[in-house]
Amino acid sequence: EAGVTQSPTHLIKTRGQQATLRCSPISGHTSVYWYQQALGLGLQFLLWYDEGEERNRGNFPPRFSGRQFPNYSSELNVNALELEDSALYLCASSLVRNEQYFGPGTRLTVT
Amino acid sequence: DQQVKQNSPSLSVQEGRISILNCDYTNSMFDYFLWYKKYPAEGPTFLISISSIKDKNEDGRFTVFLNKSAKHLSLHIVPSQPGDSAVYFCAATDLNAGKSTFGDGTTLTVKP
Numbered sequence: 001e002a003g004v005t006q007s008p009t010h011l012i013k014t015r016g017q018q019a020t021l022r023c024s025p026i027s028g029h030t031s032v033y034w035y036q037q038a039l040g041l042g043l044q045f046l047l048w049y050d051e052g053e054e055r056n057r058g059n060f061p062p063r064f065s066g067r068q069f070p071n072y073s074s075e076l077n078v079n080a081l082e083l084e085d086s087a088l089y090l091c092a093s094s095l096v097r098n099e100q101y102f103g104p105g106t107r108l109t110v111t
Numbered sequence: 112d113q114q115v116k117q118n119s120p121s122l123s124v125q126e127g128r129i130s131i132l133n134c135d136y137t138n139s140m141f142d143y144f145l146w147y148k149k150y151p152a153e154g155p156t157f158l159i160s161i162s163s164i165k166d167k168n169e170d171g172r173f174t175v176f177l178n179k180s181a182k183h184l185s186l187h188i189v190p191s192q193p194g195d196s197a198v199y200f201c202a203a204t205d206l207n208a209g210k211s212t213f214g215d216g217t218t219l220t221v222k223p
Contacts, residue, residue, distance in 0.1 A: 004154070031209070042215035043155070043200065055209050090154050099145065100211065102154030 002027065004093050004103035012109045013081050021076040021106045025093030031055075032074040033100055034066060038087040046089075049074055081110045114138045115203050117214035125222055130188040132217050134201035137182060141203035145211070146175060146186045149198045158199075159186070191221045 005024045013019050025032050034046040045058040049068035057064075063079040072093075078085055086109050092100035116135045124130045132146075142163040147155035161168040161175045161184070168175050174187045188195055198218050202211040 033209075033211070035213075043202075043213035045210050045212065048209045050209065058210070092154070099157050099160060101157060102147075104152070104154050 004091055004101055006089075006091050006103040006106050008106060009104070010107045010109070012111065014111055015081055015083060017081050019078045019081060019085075019108055019110075021078075021089050021091075021108070023074045023076070023091030023093075023103060025072050025074070025091075026095075026101055029093035029095045029101070030072055031094045032068055032072065033092045033094070034074070034076050035090045035092065036060075036087045037090060037105075038084070043090065047076070078108070083110050086110045113215075114141075115201060115212045115214045117199075117201060117217045119217050120215070121218040121220070123220045123222065124191050126193055127190045130186075130191045130195065130219055130221065132186040132188075132199050132201070132219065134184045134186075134203075134214050135182060136184075136203045136212075138203065138205070138212070139182070140205045140208075141212075142206050143204040144175070144177060144184050145202045145204065146173075147200045147202060147213075148195075149200060149216070155200055188219075191219075193221045193223050195219060196221050 007022045031050040035043040048056040066076040068074045088105045090105045092102045094100045145160040146158040149155040159173045177184045198216045200216045201214045204211045
C-alpha cells in the first residue's frame with residue numbers, strides 16, 4: 001500500500017512569490033493535515049481537511065490556504081512568501097481522527 | 112503558550128538499557144496521545160498511542176504511560192537498540208477539533 005506522497009521534494013522561491021505544495025493521502029483516507037516544521041522547532045499545525053472541507057486551521061495568517069479535492073488529495077498554497085516561511089511542510093492523512101500517517105515533506109526555501 | 116512540552120531536547124542511553132522519554136501537556140481537552148518517531152529527511156512515523164481513558168498501552172518494546180492528573184505521558188523503550196536513534200515527538204489530540212499539537216521533540220541516541 002502506497003504511503004502519503006508529497007510534491008515537490010524541494011521548492012525554492014523568492015520573497016513575495018507564491019508556493020503550491022501537493023499531497024496525496026493513503027488510499028481510503030479522507031482527512032488530510034498540513035504541518036509546518038521550521039528549523040529547530042516542532043511541528044506546528046496548519047490546516048485540517050476532511051471530505052473536501054476545511055475543518056480547522058492553526059494560528060497562521062490567511063496567506064496560508066489550501067483545499068482538498070474530490071479524490072482527497074490536497075494542495076497548500078502560501079501567498080506573498082516571507083523569509084520565515086522557509087520550513088519543512090509535512091502532510092499527513094488519517095482514516096480515523098487520531099493516527100496520522102505522514103509524508104516525507106516538502107522543503108520550502110524562500111530567498 | 113506551549114501546550115505540549117518535551118523538556119529534554121536530547122537523551123543518550125546504552126544499547127540494551129531502558130529509554131524513557133517524557134512529555135507534559137496543559138490542555139485538559141486533549142483526549143488522545145501519540146508518539147511519533149522521525150529520522151532525518153523523512154516524515155514522522157506513528158509509533159504508539161493511548162486514549163485518555165487508559166493509563167498504559169504496550170506494543171512490543173514500546174510502552175506509553177499516561178498520568179492524567181499530572182498531565183504527563185512517557186514512552187518507555189525496553190531494550191533500547193541503536194536503530195531506535197531518532198527524534199521522538201509526542202502529540203496530544205483534541206479529537207473533536209481534529210487537531211494534534213506536537214512537542215518540540217527529543218533526540219534519542221542509543222549507543223552500541
